[in-house]
Amino acid sequence: MASISMRSLVKKYGDLTVIPELDLEIPDHEFVVLVGPSGCGKSTLLRVLAGLEAVNGGELLIGDQLVNDVPAARRDIAMVFQDYALYPHMTVRQNMAFSLEMRGMTKEEIAGRVTRAATLLHIQDFLDRRPKALSGGQRQRVAMGRAIVRNPKVFLFDEPLSNLDAKLRAQVRAEIKALSQQLRTTMVFVTHDQVEAMTMADRIVVMKSGVIQQVGTPEEVYETPTNLFVAGFIGSPAMNFLPVTLRGDWAALADGRTLPLSLLGTGAANRPEGDATLILGVRPEHFTVAPDDPDALAVTVDLVEPLGSDTLVHFRLAETDAIARVSPDLRPKPGDTLPLIPVRGKTLLFDQDSGRAIR
Ligand SMILES: Nc1ncnc2c1ncn2[C@@H]1O[C@H](COP(=O)(O)OP(=O)(O)OP(=O)(O)O)[C@@H](O)[C@H]1O
Numbered sequence: 383m384a385s386i387s388m389r390s391l392v393k394k395y396g397d398l399t400v401i402p403e404l405d406l407e408i409p410d411h412e413f414v415v416l417v418g419p420s421g422c423g424k425s426t427l428l429r430v431l432a433g434l435e436a437v438n439g440g441e442l443l444i445g446d447q448l449v450n451d452v453p454a455a456r457r458d459i460a461m462v463f464q465d466y467a468l469y470p471h472m473t474v475r476q477n478m479a480f481s482l483e484m485r486g487m488t489k490e491e492i493a494g495r496v497t498r499a500a501t502l503l504h505i506q507d508f509l510d511r512r513p514k515a516l517s518g519g520q521r522q523r524v525a526m527g528r529a530i531v532r533n534p535k536v537f538l539f540d541e542p543l544s545n546l547d548a549k550l551r552a553q554v555r556a557e558i559k560a561l562s563q564q565l566r567t568t569m570v571f572v573t574h575d576q577v578e579a580m581t582m583a584d585r586i587v588v589m590k591s592g593v594i595q596q597v598g599t600p601e602e603v604y605e606t607p608t609n610l611f612v613a614g615f616i617g618s619p620a621m622n623f624l625p626v627t628l629r630g631d632w633a634a635l636a637d638g639r640t641l642p643l644s645l646l647g648t649g650a651a652n653r654p655e656g657d658a659t660l661i662l663g664v665r666p667e668h669f670t671v672a673p674d675d676p677d678a679l680a681v682t683v684d685l686v687e688p689l690g691s692d693t694l695v696h697f698r699l700a701e702t703d704a705i706a707r708v709s710p711d712l713r714p715k716p717g718d719t720l721p722l723i724p725v726r727g728k729t730l731l732f733d734q735d736s737g738r739a740i741r
């Protein structure tokens with residue numbers, strides 16, 4: 383168990399700077415989820431933490447120890463990859479025992495650790511099978527088991543669930559979360575999956591081009607994103623962005639229709655002077671169907687996606703494609719007119735040029 387400190391950490395591949403200068407403190411026991419678009423440097427950062435890639439600047443500390451020059455094998459970190467990387471010619475038991483044998487641990491100690499990890503992961507019955515005789519989810523659990531037996535200070539996971547089908551994903555996701563609470567080991571978990579990020583993380587780190595955009599609890603990054611990038615990246619379907627001009631007590635959309643400023647929360651009051659164009663952010667679930675509200679905006683439904691639990695309605699508003707999440711009981715059809723209004727105080731405002739949220 384250990385904290386991780388990254389201080390002005392730099393990672394380059396030749397001339398390509400993948401991580402320009404990154405600062406992040408991960409306290410002991412924390413479950414951190416790293417998210418960001420493809421190529422933003424998530425795997426690179428994990429590989430740097432694990433010691434599989436050299437640091438090109440700054441400091442990396444595990445616990446109190448500066449580890450910039452400590453080789454991977456002596457960092458006491460376990461990494462679980464997307465493709466499991468199990469040894470095909472070994473049984474599950476041998477896969478899990480291998481690193482402990484290399485360390486010269488006694489047979490009894492190894493057997494004890496393998497049994498404990500296998501029980502934790504519900505793979506006791508497969509210990510004598512080879513990986514090819516296991517399902518994807520079972521292989522994934524063996525890969526985790528191989529990491530757990532080492533009793534590492536830190537676990538790193540690089541999209542470990544992306545090869546699993548939706549049901550198994552949900553199951554293994556819950557298992558990893560439970561495991562993290564039992565083992566209380568510091569964990570850094572990379573994922574593309576919104577639900578994984580929101581449900582598993584103590585804190586979410588949102589990255590873009592090797593630069594951290596925001597670090598916060600799932601609620602913080604969802605409810606108070608610091609900029610347009612985070613607002614658009616977290617949440618599915620994504621937040622709707624509508625250009626607005628604020629004048630007097632009204633916010634005018636690009637098509638000239640208006641919403642009362644009082645709907646838009648504190649950002650409207652704290653905006654810069656003048657009639658600057660701002661971006662209004664409204665999450666799909668923060669549109670309500672309000673036939674009796676004189677301020678509601680009539681929109682024409684383009685497309686309807688019934689999801690069972692709720693229904694996504696696609697429409698155009700002020701020259702922008704937008705989505706509202708509405709009750710499945712409404713059953714709107716393409717071509718219908720729907721009176722929509724943002725939920726009071728739930729919208730966000732952003733500066734168009736800098737992208738920063740205005741609160
Ligand atoms: N060994 C390498 N040599 C040179 N460039 C590399 C190397 N590994 C990664 N890169 C580059 O570094 C950048 C970050 O890659 P990385 O694999 O960390 O992205 P990622 O955030 O994990 O993306 P994904 O979500 O697609 O897995 C990319 O531009 C990639 O092409």
Ligand SMILES: [Mg+2]
Pocket residue numbers: 424425426540
């Ligand atoms: Mg990656």
